[in-house]
Amino acid sequence: MIKKIKIDKAKEVQQLINSAAEQGKVLERSLNYIYENIRDFRVYLEGERIVGCCSLHIVGWQSLAEVKSLIVDSDFRKKTIGTQLVQDCIKEAKILGVSKVFALTFFPIFFKKQGFELIDKNSLPHKIWTECLNCKYFPDCKEEAVIIEVK
Template sequence: MIRKARLRDVKDIHRLVSHFAKTGQVIPRPLGELYEAVREFFVYEVPEKDLIAGACALHISWEDLGEIRSLVVSEEFQGTGIGAELVKACLSEARDLGLSRVFVLTVAPDFFEKLGFKLIEKSELPHKVWADCIRCPKFPECDEVAMVKDLETGD
């Protein structure tokens, strides 16, 4: 079940993000930062296992621009559609908030393309979005691509 994250979920989110940060799939996030950003996150909970199997955040970058970040799904649940559902929950919230565009920096462009995101040049994004990059272990040799989804037209 997908729901908004709660404070009790933060350590599980941190565990997932830390695991996938080691593989270079997401940027590492300190535990304190995740507590501060808990309202940005959706989680996929498996109640019968008392388990958080996935998480994804919608970060507001500007008055009309949001970012999908920290999309993580436990290996045992990958390929089941959980990642797509988490992204869709973030996109729904983005629409509810009145955002017109959402972007992602990703090493998995095929996944996001299936969800309607289109490749763009990183230089098309405002400089403000690069604040997290300085902490990334890949900086300045980034292998991520930028993608955007226009929410007003669905493009």
């Protein structure tokens, strides 16, 4: 079941994100980051346990939003949880009137299966590079940019 979260779940979400970050799959997040961006997050619950998370972050004024911190616990992968989390972000983007959703990812095939298209990273707003500048992989990052129009 997909649910938005309250702040008391921030630590559990951080653990999920940072375990994937240790493997270099996503960016590490501080607890403060999770608290400040708690409204962006949704989680997938298996019983009481958080086994997946994903955030949708509005980027500036260009009717654009980013899918970030998408992780499914390794014991629960390939059961469509990741797809459901991304689709929930797209649903929210539509509700908010956002016209395009993008992601920076090492796993573009996963997004292409959902209708996203590869684009040149440089075509994205400069604002997104602030985070990249603080990343240990910058400037040799192999992440690719994918985008989808939401109607």
